[in-house]
Amino acid sequence: MASAETDKPNRSDKQDRRYHHGDLRHAILTAALDVITADGPAGLSLRDLARRAGVSHAAPAHHFRDRTGLLTAIAAEGFALLAAALNDASDLKDAGGRYVRFAREHPAHFQVMFAPGLLRADDLELTTARALATDALRTSVSGVHAEDFGIDSRLAGVAAWSLAHGFATLLLGHNLDGPVGDRDPEEVFRTLATTLFRTP
Amino acid sequence: MASAETDKPNRSDKQDRRYHHGDLRHAILTAALDVITADGPAGLSLRDLARRAGVSHAAPAHHFRDRTGLLTAIAAEGFALLAAALNDASDLKDAGGRYVRFAREHPAHFQVMFAPGLLRADDLELTTARALATDALRTSVSGVHAEDFGIDSRLAGVAAWSLAHGFATLLLGHNLDGPVGDRDPEEVFRTLATTLFRTP
DNA sequence: CTCGGAACTTGACACTGACTAGATTGCCTG
DNA sequence: CAGGCAATCTAGTCAGTGTCAAGTTCCGAG
Structure with missing residues (x-):
């Protein structure tokens, strides 16, 4: 509960969620590779990748236009x-x-x-x-x-x-x-x- | 407008839509093959196949449990x-x-x-x-x-x-x-x- | 004739991809 | 050291999808 130091209290439901992820593009790519390795390309969902990265559901679209783009x-x-x-x-x-x-x-x-x-x-x-x-x-x-x-x-x-x-x-x-x-x-x-x- | 002979007036928005399609399983299979040939398995939608067969959206599930089953x-x-x-x-x-x-x-x-x-x-x-x-x-x-x-x-x-x-x-x-x-x-x-x- | 089960419909729910407008941030210029 | 600006991310919405549960229609066996 007690967030140690709320440097920017926009939302700290994940430990250190900053507004800018830092390297979202890379994070999504590697997460996507994990998912594909496990379930094949069919099991890939942009929303799921966003959740894994602790980021809003539309964020991936800014780095890769679409699912096809990814x-x-x-x-x-x-x-x-x-x-x-x-x-x-x-x-x-x-x-x-x-x-x-x-x-x-x-x-x-x-x-x-x-x-x-x-x-x-x-x-x-x-x-x-x-x-x-x-x-x-x-x-x-x-x-x-x-x-x-x-x-x-x-x-x-x-x-x-x-x-x-x-x-x-x-x-x-x-x-x-x-x-x-x-x-x-x-x-x-x-x-x-x-x-x-x-x-x- | 004037439907010639409403043999069974359950719904005649398609010319001769009977309640039982007759050979739905086969119809869906061949339609699916067409779609896959054109767009790959990713472009396959059960609802689309149902539409092509002139049948309700959940009908395919009766013959093939799910998309995976098909x-x-x-x-x-x-x-x-x-x-x-x-x-x-x-x-x-x-x-x-x-x-x-x-x-x-x-x-x-x-x-x-x-x-x-x-x-x-x-x-x-x-x-x-x-x-x-x-x-x-x-x-x-x-x-x-x-x-x-x-x-x-x-x-x-x-x-x-x-x-x-x-x-x-x-x-x-x-x-x-x-x-x-x-x-x-x-x-x-x-x-x-x-x-x-x-x-x- | 009836009645049981198979074939199909209808409606609902949760989820997805895509799009939009707006909020936030960090960096870069002056 | 500002201040502005573009990149980044949020939030809300819409149409489309798979799947489930409950009804409706039809056929054929008894």
Whole structure:
């Protein structure tokens, strides 16, 4: 009850609720990631995030226009993180391993990044971040000598991306719990990639 | 104004609105598939589906308990369709091709099937249908001589499933529009699968 | 014929996203 | 050291949604 020092007594039902949260944008982003990791993007509610941050229900809208805006920001951040993770990959299977690791370390980002229906497709920050990540992917693939496989290099890239993306997606959906068991998923993936992408 | 023959005048604001729709469950399912195909599962509203069927807002709940129930039913139907599509696949790359074709022909089902956060995981109909599809997948993979690749057959199955699933997912998300161009995606996939899964 | 249960309606409640106007704050300029 | 201004946050409102409980209509078995 006895509030020690009501520096500004606008409302102290939460311990130190100042008018300006300080870093609301960041607080909401991380809270959103928690919720998405637990319940998926469907369970996300701006009002709930506001409550968690101890802030009024309309406050989030000032940082992210809408729900779609919030998810778009998360996706953009995800693509930036992915690009960074892929940046200095040594070779193809290393890049794939990093892709899988990224999905495991940032499951919320990963889900949102590939849920186009939830995003504002024409958002500038999003499209540039995505382009950056795509570039990183492309350079990772450029090391593979596609002619060894009898297909052009773009198709080799599609194959590699499909393999990594499918593995990561199925993994996050707990569809590989049986086969992978308690081995390190990233290691399992490297084995697969090495086997499939060895030169004939 | 002059309603021709008010066979049962409960309400004739729609031409022939009878009290019993006749096949509401089916009508709602197909309408839901349309909506999901267009806007994704996020854009799905039970009330909207009810309106489309010309039925009161709470009617859908009688056939599918809730929104989750509806999506679960769609997922179960999807796994059954997938199992049927995979049933008489001749070999591995044929199965993969069928997997990709299934995703293209039933995009709504495919999306919902792999969105665990939206489904009732313990639903009986769903789990049995999924088991059926998993079996069909497993038998498709059993033809590959895994020892040729130096990995055990379960891992070969994981590799094949990952490749097909990743390709299908990226395709539906329009992430492969560039590389695939206007070629038949299914054919492109068969090329990839043949290349990666050839015996050394 | 009737009567029981299935199919659907009606009404209500709590919750959500979105929008608006206004209050508060802290910083930056002069 | 003011004082103003823009960013930040509050408060109130509206339409739309899922879900529940209680009615109404209809069909078909007995």
